[in-house]
Each structure stands twice: as C-alpha cells, then as structure tokens.
Amino acid sequence: MRKNKIPYVIAVMLILVLLIGYVPYKGMEFPLLGQIKAGGWFRQGLYFCLGLSFTALLCEEKMQHGKILARENARQFVRGAALAVFCSVSERLYFFVVGTREFSGIEMGLDLLCAVLGSGVMMAVLALRASKEKGCVHSISRRNFHLDSISTYRSQLMGVAILLVMLFHMKSVRATFGGPLVGKIISCGYVGVDVFMLMSGLGMVFSLSKNQNWANFMRRRLVTVMPAYFAVAGIYSLMMIFAGDCGWEMLVLNLTTLSFYTGGDGTFNWYIPCILLFYLVTPWIYRRLSNPGRRVAWTVGLCLGSYLFSGILGNVFELGRLNIAFTRFPVYVLGMLTGFAIKEKWTFGWKDRIAMWVGGILFGGLYLLHEGKVVGIFCGHWLLFAPLAFLGCAELGALMKKVPESFVGMRALKWMGDNSLLLFLLNILLIRAAWVVCPSLGWQGIWFRRAVGVGIVIVEILAVAGINRVKKRLLARKKFTKAT
Incomplete structure (x- = not known):
C-alpha cells in the first residue's frame, strides 16, 4: 500500500x-x-x-x-x-x-x-x-478506502456526468426549473465535463499500460471517437449552412476540428477537439508520471503551467476556446494521477477526505455566493469545482458499492455512461436544431421551453437506443455471414 x-x-x-x-x-x-x-x-x-x-x-x-x-x-x-x-x-x-x-x-x-x-x-x-x-x-487511517471504485463504476459515474451536462444545457433553450437555488445548482452542471476529463485521464493510464506506441494509441482513440463525431458534426454543419448562419467552409473546419482554433459562426462544440488535443500529449505525460519520485511534481507543474499559460497569454492573444482547454487540462492530468493511484493501490484516509471536502465546498460556496464576480473570467468557475470533481467521484463510487448492480437506476446510469459520447453530441445537435426550427424560442412561455428541453433529452435517448439496436443487428448479420 x-x-x-x-x-x-x-x-x-x-x-x-x-x-x-x-x-x-x-x-x-x-x-x-x-x-x-x-x-x-x-x-x-x-x-x-x-x-x-x-x-x-x-x-x-x-x-x-x-x-x-x-x-x-x-x-x-x-x-x-x-x-x-x-x-x-x-x-x-x-x-x-x-x-x-x-x-x-x-x-x-x-x-x-x-x-x-x-x-x-x-x-x-x-x-x-x-x-x-x-x-x-x-x-488514523482505520477507515481508509481505495480508489478502485472509481474504475469499477466508471460507466455509472460517466452516466451521472452526462446527466449533469444535459441539465446544464437546459439553459441553452432557456428552460429553468425550481427556484433560484435549484437554478444555481443546475448552472453548475458543467462539472460533468470535469468528470469526463477525470475519467478520460484515468482510462488513458490503463490503456497506455498495455505498452502501446504513440501511433497505435492515437489510432485507437480516433477509431473510438471520430465516427460519431463526423456524423453529428456533419449534420450540424449542413443544418447551419442551410439555415444561412455560415458558409460551406465551416463544414470542412468542423469535420477537421479546426473550428476549435478559428472560431466563428457555425462552430461545433469544443469538447471533442479539446480531448483530441489532450490525447496528443498523453503518452508523453504518461512517461513522466511513470516515475514515482517525480509524479506529484510533474502533476503540480502541469497544472500550474496550464493556468498561467491561459491567464497570461489570454491578455495578449485571443485564445478563445483554447482557454477552456487549458483550464480543464489540470483535471485531465489529475485523472491520470488517479489512474496510477488505482493501479498501485494508494490508501485514501479520512483526514484526506475531510480536508478536501472542506476546501472543495468552501470554494464551491464562493462560487454560489459571488457568481457574478467569477463567471466569465479565465479560470473562475472551472477551477473552483476541479477538487470536488475528483473527490465527488471517489465518494460516489464508494456509495455505489452498496447499491446492487441489478437496481434499475444503476443499469440506467451504466447505459448512459456507455453511450455518453453519442448522447453528448446529439444533445448539442438537437439544442441547435430547436433554435433553427423555432427562432423565437427564447420568447416563448416557460412551460413551452421546459417541454422543448425535456423533449430534447427524450429524443436523444430514443435515438441512441435505436442506433445501438441497428449496430447490434448489423454485427449479428456480419457474424452470421462469416460463419456461413
């Protein structure tokens, strides 16, 4: 230990x-x-x-x-x-x-x-x-627990993350639920992206431990991510072109992920280009973190460098969405450190949990009390919830150990986690489609906007279920053809 x-x-x-x-x-x-x-x-x-x-x-x-x-x-x-x-x-x-x-x-x-x-x-x-x-x-560590629950229930945790993101995106159709406090909690749903980053970094450690070279590593990542991205980003770009919001060049920029760097009307979401950027340097980071003696120093140095780069250069150049990447990169690196912790069975004592909960809730409280002074500044609200993203996953994973996997809620979260990429992409597409179909959506009644928000979630879940069924049938037909 x-x-x-x-x-x-x-x-x-x-x-x-x-x-x-x-x-x-x-x-x-x-x-x-x-x-x-x-x-x-x-x-x-x-x-x-x-x-x-x-x-x-x-x-x-x-x-x-x-x-x-x-x-x-x-x-x-x-x-x-x-x-x-x-x-x-x-x-x-x-x-x-x-x-x-x-x-x-x-x-x-x-x-x-x-x-x-x-x-x-x-x-x-x-x-x-x-x-x-x-x-x-x-x-003082009698109540130690290990972090293996994070990897064991990785799919369920990603299911929680995509739920948080979908709730957060309700704001995009101006659908509000509950009172001011509930609204503020929903507005913190972007912490689901931090969970995605954490889980991605964790998964990369286990992937690279199989002695893959850089080319094979990138090929596997591209095969996993890009087919769904090409399909959804292509439909999104064509919809924006025919709606008159951008030109045909945006189709190329979105499909090549270059729109992440150039920006402009019709730009697709930032997450996939950002995670691909992280994948490019992941093998290099993995080699640095493989040295136990320098692991913490490298993690701290990468976090510090990322924030400084975003904050200082943001005054000189229009970094745009790159700021989002640089302020999320530390959570990704922390996920890689978590992967090493799980593999090497690091202990995690009660005092560590108390200290990080005190610190995390403290800064989360700062956000809730002073939201107007924090949102919109380069490292504000993303950085405030980074510690809670890690500790929340550890505690939630430990809690999930006590829930039977046959429980319908656990199965639903696992399904959503396994399909989180497609759910995320379709959520972006359908939200934009709602505005194209109904440009006056923002001026409609609150119940209409709520119905649109809930309808988007239902449609994307049904769409993913249908796509999975088609894929399953095609795979079964392919196996039958090979057998005969």
Whole structure:
C-alpha cells in the first residue's frame, strides 16, 4: 500500500484559486478574496478552513502522542498554518503593489490568527484520536478506502456526468426549473465535463499500460471517437449552412476540428477537439508520471503551467476556446494521477477526505455566493469545482458499492455512461436544431421551453437506443455471414 499523494495536488489547486486568479484578464482583475464584501467573518472563516485543510493534508499517516507528538508533529502544524499564512500575505502584498487597496496589518493579522487556529484545531483532533489508543502509535487511517471504485463504476459515474451536462444545457433553450437555488445548482452542471476529463485521464493510464506506441494509441482513440463525431458534426454543419448562419467552409473546419482554433459562426462544440488535443500529449505525460519520485511534481507543474499559460497569454492573444482547454487540462492530468493511484493501490484516509471536502465546498460556496464576480473570467468557475470533481467521484463510487448492480437506476446510469459520447453530441445537435426550427424560442412561455428541453433529452435517448439496436443487428448479420 502506498501513501496517497493526490491530496497534495488538490492542496496546490486550491492555492491556485487564490493566487493565479490575480492575473489581470482583459482589463479586469480577479482578486477572489478581495472582492468578498460579505463581512469579515467570511474571510476569517475561509482562512480557518485553509489552516485546517492544509494541516490535515500534511499530517503523517501515523499519529504519536506524548513527547513524541510535540516534537514530531509540531512540524506538520507549522507547515499547515504556513500555507494558509502564505495565501494571506500574498493577497495583501498583491493589493499593496497594484494599489487597489490599502495594506491593512490588522486584517492580515486576523487572517493569520484564524489560519493558525484552524491548523491547531486539526492537530488537536488528530492528537485526541491518537491518545484514545493504548500504546504509543495509533493509525488514523482505520477507515481508509481505495480508489478502485472509481474504475469499477466508471460507466455509472460517466452516466451521472452526462446527466449533469444535459441539465446544464437546459439553459441553452432557456428552460429553468425550481427556484433560484435549484437554478444555481443546475448552472453548475458543467462539472460533468470535469468528470469526463477525470475519467478520460484515468482510462488513458490503463490503456497506455498495455505498452502501446504513440501511433497505435492515437489510432485507437480516433477509431473510438471520430465516427460519431463526423456524423453529428456533419449534420450540424449542413443544418447551419442551410439555415444561412455560415458558409460551406465551416463544414470542412468542423469535420477537421479546426473550428476549435478559428472560431466563428457555425462552430461545433469544443469538447471533442479539446480531448483530441489532450490525447496528443498523453503518452508523453504518461512517461513522466511513470516515475514515482517525480509524479506529484510533474502533476503540480502541469497544472500550474496550464493556468498561467491561459491567464497570461489570454491578455495578449485571443485564445478563445483554447482557454477552456487549458483550464480543464489540470483535471485531465489529475485523472491520470488517479489512474496510477488505482493501479498501485494508494490508501485514501479520512483526514484526506475531510480536508478536501472542506476546501472543495468552501470554494464551491464562493462560487454560489459571488457568481457574478467569477463567471466569465479565465479560470473562475472551472477551477473552483476541479477538487470536488475528483473527490465527488471517489465518494460516489464508494456509495455505489452498496447499491446492487441489478437496481434499475444503476443499469440506467451504466447505459448512459456507455453511450455518453453519442448522447453528448446529439444533445448539442438537437439544442441547435430547436433554435433553427423555432427562432423565437427564447420568447416563448416557460412551460413551452421546459417541454422543448425535456423533449430534447427524450429524443436523444430514443435515438441512441435505436442506433445501438441497428449496430447490434448489423454485427449479428456480419457474424452470421462469416460463419456461413
């Protein structure tokens, strides 16, 4: 059993939310904490949670009490508090340098105090657990679980992801459900794309472990993805051409995925070109992550480089949809790290789960409270949910272990996960078709728009079921022909 290193990467991603977000983007600044005007209590609570989370992440797997505790684990306390302090000092210095706010020593002192308190509380909890055990050493990882449930229930998790994406796309036909809170939760459905990225990265590790070369790897990926993409993107492009929204050149650009880089009216969805871009560099990343000693360093470096590239160059060049790729790339790399964790049976303790849930929910709360200040800025809402995408899959996979696979809900999720690519592509096509058929859709009544949204989901599910039935019959006929 190897100690889980994923929490360290999650900790760095949370720090990135605080620090990399300060890069000015197209005349705007994104000082996430500095824009919070909800009262000092929220800021102090934030730093308390940061101190708690970072300390839990850095503590050793075995806790010792007595004199040994004071000597050995004081280092972990200092490190955890220091990380939260580093965030606070960096924020204050940033505002002081750019001159947007005065440097307040009192506010910074309160931040530091809360960070140290959070770190101390976590250390006290860990020490209390250790002191209850007879003897000197007590493992705090009695409730460890492995991440193999993510790979075991990969199809079901992808089914959950495509459901989230379809709910999110309801906004495209202006179909709203429930009150403001439900609407905000649905508006977070793009986290399903993060789950897709995570699962794709995980699957690539198992695929490349079969000693494939780069050419065979890419050929398999293209055979898996491109037939469905060509069919749907071709129909989409022709529909847009005959609707008068673009010229014939867009058909070529969409089929070759070049529209991802050029943009323009009639451009098909960004996801497939983006994932193909990731596939190109996946074998290279796999070789780097295969070195256990440098695995975490490479993961952190790739995450940091991706955010910096998107944030800094986004001010100089019109990166357009490439920003989406660069801000999703860290989740893909985290998925590859998860693949190695599953293969090598890394342990995943309760303290890791607590720390990441505290951090993930904390930043998810920032999004819900300050949506208007976050959405539209280069790394805002995508980065906020990246930690929860991983931990949510781990927890949901563990929960699925307790549900019989014969349960109709599990079978439905598995079917949707197995057909998630085609469901996703058809969802994009049918949403656009709804606007072509009814250009005044946005001005129709709410119940009409809801009916259109639900109808799109029903039609695409029936279409995928029909396509699968045809494919099954053709395959059976082919086998019969060979046998005779």
